[in-house]
Amino acid sequence: MTSQTPSTTHDLTTPALLVDVAAFDRNLAAMDALLPGARLRPHVKAFKSTEMAKRLAADGHHSFCAATPREIEGLVAAGLTDDLLLANETLDAARLGALADRANITVAIDSDETLDAAVRGGVRSVLVDVDVGLPRCGCDVTDAGRLAERARAAGIDVRGVMGYEGHLMMIHDRDTKREKVEAAMAVLLQAHEMVGGDVVSGGGTGTFDLNTWCTEIQAGSYMLMDTQYDELESPFEKALSVLATVVSISSKGWIIADAGLKAFGMDHGNPSWDEGDVFFCSDEHITLLPRELSDWKVGDRVRIWPSHVDPTVARHEQFWMVDGDRVHDRWPIDLRHW
Amino acid sequence: MTSQTPSTTHDLTTPALLVDVAAFDRNLAAMDALLPGARLRPHVKAFKSTEMAKRLAADGHHSFCAATPREIEGLVAAGLTDDLLLANETLDAARLGALADRANITVAIDSDETLDAAVRGGVRSVLVDVDVGLPRCGCDVTDAGRLAERARAAGIDVRGVMGYEGHLMMIHDRDTKREKVEAAMAVLLQAHEMVGGDVVSGGGTGTFDLNTWCTEIQAGSYMLMDTQYDELESPFEKALSVLATVVSISSKGWIIADAGLKAFGMDHGNPSWDEGDVFFCSDEHITLLPRELSDWKVGDRVRIWPSHVDPTVARHEQFWMVDGDRVHDRWPIDLRHW
Numbered sequence: 224m225t226s227q228t229p230s231t232t233h234d235l236t237t238p239a240l241l242v243d244v245a246a247f248d249r250n251l252a253a254m255d256a257l258l259p260g261a262r263l264r265p266h267v268k269a270f271k272s273t274e275m276a277k278r279l280a281a282d283g284h285h286s287f288c289a290a291t292p293r294e295i296e297g298l299v300a301a302g303l304t305d306d307l308l309l310a311n312e313t314l315d316a317a318r319l320g321a322l323a324d325r326a327n328i329t330v331a332i333d334s335d336e337t338l339d340a341a342v343r344g345g346v347r348s349v350l351v352d353v354d355v356g357l358p359r360c361g362c363d364v365t366d367a368g369r370l371a372e373r374a375r376a377a378g379i380d381v382r383g384v385m386g387y388e389g390h391l392m393m394i395h396d397r398d399t400k401r402e403k404v405e406a407a408m409a410v411l412l413q414a415h416e417m418v419g420g421d422v423v424s425g426g427g428t429g430t431f432d433l434n435t436w437c438t439e440i441q442a443g444s445y446m447l448m449d450t451q452y453d454e455l456e457s458p459f460e461k462a463l464s465v466l467a468t469v470v471s472i473s474s475k476g477w478i479i480a481d482a483g484l485k486a487f488g489m490d491h492g493n494p495s496w497d498e499g500d501v502f503f504c505s506d507e508h509i510t511l512l513p514r515e516l517s518d519w520k521v522g523d524r525v526r527i528w529p530s531h532v533d534p535t536v537a538r539h540e541q542f543w544m545v546d547g548d549r550v551h552d553r554w555p556i557d558l559r560h561w
Numbered sequence: 562m563t564s565q566t567p568s569t570t571h572d573l574t575t576p577a578l579l580v581d582v583a584a585f586d587r588n589l590a591a592m593d594a595l596l597p598g599a600r601l602r603p604h605v606k607a608f609k610s611t612e613m614a615k616r617l618a619a620d621g622h623h624s625f626c627a628a629t630p631r632e633i634e635g636l637v638a639a640g641l642t643d644d645l646l647l648a649n650e651t652l653d654a655a656r657l658g659a660l661a662d663r664a665n666i667t668v669a670i671d672s673d674e675t676l677d678a679a680v681r682g683g684v685r686s687v688l689v690d691v692d693v694g695l696p697r698c699g700c701d702v703t704d705a706g707r708l709a710e711r712a713r714a715a716g717i718d719v720r721g722v723m724g725y726e727g728h729l730m731m732i733h734d735r736d737t738k739r740e741k742v743e744a745a746m747a748v749l750l751q752a753h754e755m756v757g758g759d760v761v762s763g764g765g766t767g768t769f770d771l772n773t774w775c776t777e778i779q780a781g782s783y784m785l786m787d788t789q790y791d792e793l794e795s796p797f798e799k800a801l802s803v804l805a806t807v808v809s810i811s812s813k814g815w816i817i818a819d820a821g822l823k824a825f826g827m828d829h830g831n832p833s834w835d836e837g838d839v840f841f842c843s844d845e846h847i848t849l850l851p852r853e854l855s856d857w858k859v860g861d862r863v864r865i866w867p868s869h870v871d872p873t874v875a876r877h878e879q880f881w882m883v884d885g886d887r888v889h890d891r892w893p894i895d896l897r898h899w
Contacts, residue, residue, distance in 0.1 A: 236653065236899050268844055290845045311845060312808040313819070314860055315574065333809055336859035358840060358848050360809040360817050389843070470650040471671055471698040479698050481651070484872040485897075490827035490842065502696060504828065505727070506606055506871050507628045507649060510696050521674035522652055533844050534822040538876070540898050560878050561574050 228553045232524065232545055237468040238482035240539040241526065242447065242554075244546050246462035250446045253458035255282055257432055258440055264288045264308065264424065267558060269443025269533050272542060273301035274554035279446075288424075288441050289558075292318045297558040299326045308424065310385060310441060312337045312352065312360050320345025331385050333362040338374055348380040350424060353414040355386035355407040364410050368417030383422030386411035387441070392429030395455065401433045408436035428452055428459070449532040450495045463535070464526040465494070466543075467509065469519060476512060478519050482527060483507045488534025495528045566891045570804055570862065570883055576820035577804040578877040579864065580785065580892075582884050584800035588784045591796035593620055595770055596778055602626045602646065602762060605896060607781025607871050610880060611639035612892035617784075626762075626779050627896075630656045635896040637664045646762070648723060648779060650675045650690065650698050658683025669723050671700040676712055686718040688760060691752040693724035693745040702748050706755030721760030724749035725779070730767030733793065739771045746774035766790055766797070787870040788833045801873070802864040803832070804881075805847065807857060814850060816857050820865060821845045826872025833866045 229235055254263060260283045267276055268290035276287060276298060286306035289295045292315050295307050304326035309319060312333055319328050323345055331352040332338045341349055351370050354361035362370060371381045388407040394400040408425065415423050426440035429452065434440060444452050447463040467482035483504045487494050493501040499513035509527060513519055529535035536542075537559050544552040567573055592601060598621045605614055606628035614625060614636060624644035627633045630653050633645050642664035647657060650671055657666050661683055669690040670676045679687055689708050692699035700708060709719045726745040732738040746763065753761050764778035767790065772778060782790050785801040805820035821842045825832050831839040837851035847865060851857055867873035874880075875897050882890040 238899060311819075312817075314806060314808065334859050337808065354811065358811070358813070358815055359843060359846055363812065468652060470652065470675065473692065473696070474701060475696070477696055479650075481649075484826060484828050484869075485875045488822060488827070489872070490822050505697060508697055521650075521672050531822075534827070537823045561576060 229550050232466055232548045232550060235543060237466055238486040239466040239543050241464050241466050241545050242542045243462045244544050244551055246460050247446055250459045250462060251282060254445055259283060261286050262439060264439045264441050266441045266443030267294050271536055271556050271558035272554050273297055273557055276303055291561055293561050294558045295319055314340045316340045316344030316346050323347050329382055333360050338370060342377045348382050349374055350382055350385040350422060351418050353384055353386040353411055355388050355410050357387055357389040361386060364414045367414035371418040381420050383420030384411055384415045384418050385424040387425055388430060392427055404430050404433050412436060429455060444532050447532050450528050450530045451491045461528055463532055464528055467525050467527060469521055469523040472519055472521055476516055477502055477510050478513055480509050480525050481507060482509050486538055487529055488531040491530035494530050567888050570886045570888060573881060575804055575806040576824040577881050579802050579804050579883050580880045581800045582882050582889055584798050585784055588797045588800060589620060592783055597621060599624050600777060602777045602779050604779045604781030605632050609874055609894050609896035610892050611635055611895055614641055629899055631899050632896045633657055652678045654678045654682030654684050661685050667720055671698050676708060680715045686720050687712055688720055688723040688762060689756050691722055691724040691749055693726050693748045695725055695727040699724060702752045705752035709756040719758050721758030722749055722753045722756050723762040725763055730765055742768050742771050750774060767793060782870050785870045788866050788868045789829045799866055801870055802866055805863050805865060807859055807861040810857055810859055814854055815840055815848050816851055818847050818863050819845060820847050824876055825867055826869040829868035832868050
């Protein structure tokens with residue numbers, strides 16, 4: 224791979240992860256209109272790129288959240304140090320404490336053990352993570368006050384609460400969704416009363432405009448999108464695709480391109496293709512059923528829509544920022560792994 | 562991440578990809594007993610590590626197959642140059658031709674376009690890839706002779722044929738499978754009669770002992786295995802797991818560990834856990850339903866079995882070669898991406 228940026232997509236090695244710059248910019252503008260500055264805490268787990276994070280900082284978003292210690296380490300190394308939240312429990316807190324003189328870092332805690340790890344590790348600020356209905360992390364609401372008190376007794380700045388209503392993201396009916404989000408956030412606000420602090424953090428791309436109870440929204444997928452989030456009514460459009468090369472054509476009705484299981488996150492099922500159906504994916508192949516077989520020849524390029532943005536991005540080394548076939552830039556996906 | 566190898570798994574950052582060395586060695590021995598030396602052409606797409614390839618070379622396997630140009634480039638850089646097959650169509654053949662003075666490289670072709678790319682790119686040897694029933698690459702059997710003739714006229718060494726019966730790998734009944742493999746290989750042998758050459762290449766972990774028609778078997782998954790291949794009757798055992806740390810425990814009956822969608826290939830569904838059920842995976846979490854909730858505390862380590870080896874391996878930077886909790890070595894997964 225060359226370190227030079229090719230000038231057109233025709234010169235890219237495939238599979239290649241493309242970002243349509245115009246769609247990406249529109250997604251950012253649509254989000255900024257509702258959630259400017261610190262009202263949005265962009266979630267870097269969705270894009271894992273310090274270049275993309277810098278683009279958001281240029282738009283006025285200086286607080287980020289992350290899912291792994293390595294994401295935090297990379298943001299700090301890139302100088303994005305204003306307000307970083309590991310929105311996740313970790314026992315590996317010493318890696319974050321080691322950066323406490325260089326960056327404002329807050330960690331989610333939901334148990335004595337994760338609080339103790341934060342204290343031992345030299346972390347200075349925490350949010351109390353509260354279970355609001357997603358079967359994942361978060362303490363019971365009745366335990367939130369006790370944890371906050373213990374944290375303050377240990378000299379930790381308790382900034383507030385966090386609760387992720389991830390189980391509600393994909394509800395299509397907006398009235399039902401608003402009702403359920405309100406109920407989930409009522410739990411979080413109840414915890415907040417006991418915990419105190421300025422921050423009530425939650426939300427995501429699927430609830431960014433309905434969750435009016437949080438002081439900040441943790442959204443990340445909105446800027447690149449995927450076919451699953453695209454099913455929802457939202458101002459965001461798909462900006463992320465995988466470019467592949469047609470390497471084989473069968474007279475039986477299918478064509479094969481060189482992007483497979485290792486180029487996509489597959490947990491939401493197959494990716495999609497505008498010019499026909501996706502038959503199946505192999506490690507390095509996608510078998511496509513075009514509407515018109517005769518339209519295709521070996522060497523043609525196809526663009527495939529991922530079904531889930533985060534695990535797709537995490538499979539690639541870089542975003543190619545494009546306008547049609549023109550390549551503007553290469554943004555390394557430099558916050559991967561652990 | 563430190564470049565030193567921790568001495569126990571307790572010191573590993575999680576999620577971490579573990580290889581049980583004893584099980585791995587037994588898998589290699591079981592395969593060698595049936596397919597020694599060049600009878601096996603190990604498929605590096607399954608493990609993507611030059612260290613692992615060197616281990617196979619030490620066992621007498623010096624011919625490898627690969628799914629991407631980058632895998633070939635990495636094998637050459639590591640000095641594994643005896644007999645490398647890109648078992649896949651590519652138009653990016655110049656990357657392989659550039660290595661033709663340093664390594665014996667063969668490329669699969671199934672069309673005029675992929676043959677022309679090989680000729681233009683300076684590739685010296687090809688196999689004619691034949692459709693044996695898997696809806697993917699491979700020319701029609703009736704076209705194989707013509708392609709071989711065209712290749713030879715262009716000065717290319719046509720070494721033989723290739724055909725992958727991937728659609729038959731997961732048939733559980735061995736008699737049915739043998740019958741279907743025989744029928745698929747009859748097509749390949751028919752092509753071979755027209756093409757000539759010494760090589761008839763095909764097969765995989767699911768047919769390694771039933772496919773007696775190929776001169777060499779392209780298997781890779783057998784050495785690490787996964788829960789899907791483990792359903793088949795075979796001498797191979799699961800050697801690959803993902804180590805994760807329990808970061809949260811819910812009184813509602815689940816525990817959460819720090820290995821999720823970004824640590825597993827998810828196209829075969831959820832990974833598996835011996836001590837209970839897998840509820841679901843998020844980006845960086847797995848929610849587990851243990852048989853006994855009271856057995857677990859935050860900080861415990863769990864080992865999770867991947868459902869599909871190849872796309873799981875491709876998500877990680879290294880294998881940790883372990884014996885129980887003892888870490889023997891770190892083998893970089895250095896053949897990833899494209």
